[in-house]
Amino acid sequence: KFKNFVNQPFLYLVSDGKKNLLKIGQTVNPFNRFSQYHNISEHKPIRFDLFSVGSFIEQDLYEDKLRNYLEFLGYLLPKDNTNCRLKYI
Structure with a gap:
C-alpha cells in the first residue's frame, strides 16, 4: 500500500511534541523526509501531517498559500527556510 x-x-x-508548527513543505516521496525531521527535532517526538494534492502545479500554489496564511496567523515556522525566509523573520 505504501x-x-x-x-x-x-x-x-x-x-x-508540543504541537508547535516547525515547517511546511512539499514532496513526492514522504518517506525520505521522516529521518531528516527526526534529526532536526533532536530525536524528540514529531508529528508529520501529510496531505495529497491533485497535481504538481497545485502543490506549489497550495504550499505558498498555506505558508502565507500560517505566517499571517503568527506561526514562525522556525525550521522552514524555503526561499531563505528565515533571514527575514
Whole structure:
C-alpha cells in the first residue's frame, strides 16, 4: 500500500511534541523526509501531517498559500527556510 505514496504530490506539516508548527513543505516521496525531521527535532517526538494534492502545479500554489496564511496567523515556522525566509523573520 505504501508504494502508492511515491511520486505523488504531497504537502506536509511538521510539528514538535508540543504541537508547535516547525515547517511546511512539499514532496513526492514522504518517506525520505521522516529521518531528516527526526534529526532536526533532536530525536524528540514529531508529528508529520501529510496531505495529497491533485497535481504538481497545485502543490506549489497550495504550499505558498498555506505558508502565507500560517505566517499571517503568527506561526514562525522556525525550521522552514524555503526561499531563505528565515533571514527575514
